Amino acid sequence: MTEADLRAEIVARCKELDARGLNRGASGNVSARIGDAMLLTPSAIPYAALEPAMIARMPLDGEYGAWEGPLKPTTEWRFHLDLMRARPEIGAVVHTHAEFSTILSIARKPIPAIHYMIAAFGGMEIPCCDYACYGTAELSAAILSALGDMNGCLMANHGMLTVGADLTRATWLAFELEALAHHYWHVLQIGGGQLLSEAEIATVAKGFASYGVQSRN
Numbered sequence: 001m002t003e004a005d006l007r008a009e010i011v012a013r014c015k016e017l018d019a020r021g022l023n024r025g026a027s028g029n030v031s032a033r034i035g036d037a038m039l040l041t042p043s044a045i046p047y048a049a050l051e052p053a054m055i056a057r058m059p060l061d062g063e064y065g066a067w068e069g070p071l072k073p074t075t076e077w078r079f080h081l082d083l084m085r086a087r088p089e090i091g092a093v094v095h096t097h098a099e100f101s102t103i104l105s106i107a108r109k110p111i112p113a114i115h116y117m118i119a120a121f122g123g124m125e126i127p128c129c130d131y132a133c134y135g136t137a138e139l140s141a142a143i144l145s146a147l148g149d150m151n152g153c154l155m156a157n158h159g160m161l162t163v164g165a166d167l168t169r170a171t172w173l174a175f176e177l178e179a180l181a182h183h184y185w186h187v188l189q190i191g192g193g194q195l196l197s198e199a200e201i202a203t204v205a206k207g208f209a210s211y212g213v214q215s216r217n
């Protein structure tokens, strides 16, 4: 994929996040790896107004946080950069303040194995990282620590993020995470539900791997 194609895809995915109600104003951000750099959404531009030329570019090595672009990158660039540096298999990161994920993050409630789709995240529970102010090294460290080698987490009093081998995968996981958060929020209203066992989730993870919906990237 050329850089121009990837810029266009980032814009398309951002508009899809908007259209499907996962994004609020200019609050989310998206990144995608290209060679030894990443492309990421700019600061303070609503997705409705986003154009491919506005996407910033940041090297993964070299000077930490250096960037190129007509607009400065999202103020939340640190965790995108740190995730891509820490996990070479990550090709894209999607972060949103989606409603039900954010509600659960405020309650600091990790999402347990309420549905077999949790297997797509590579574990038994979608964790919630500790709170730290947006844009800080502390928040980035809290995310990396909570996420481990999984593909999605809640961010305390903030929102959620997902990672994937590419933008298609990371965006799909963002929709799935918000769906799980929506289900869990409702289940909590009726007093809780029955959770799936580790063996049941392991069976699903094996099935996903065999038809390409891998439990990990």
Ligand SMILES: [Zn+2]
Binding pocket: 027, 028, 076, 095, 096, 097, 134, 158, 159
């Ligand atoms: Zn945010």
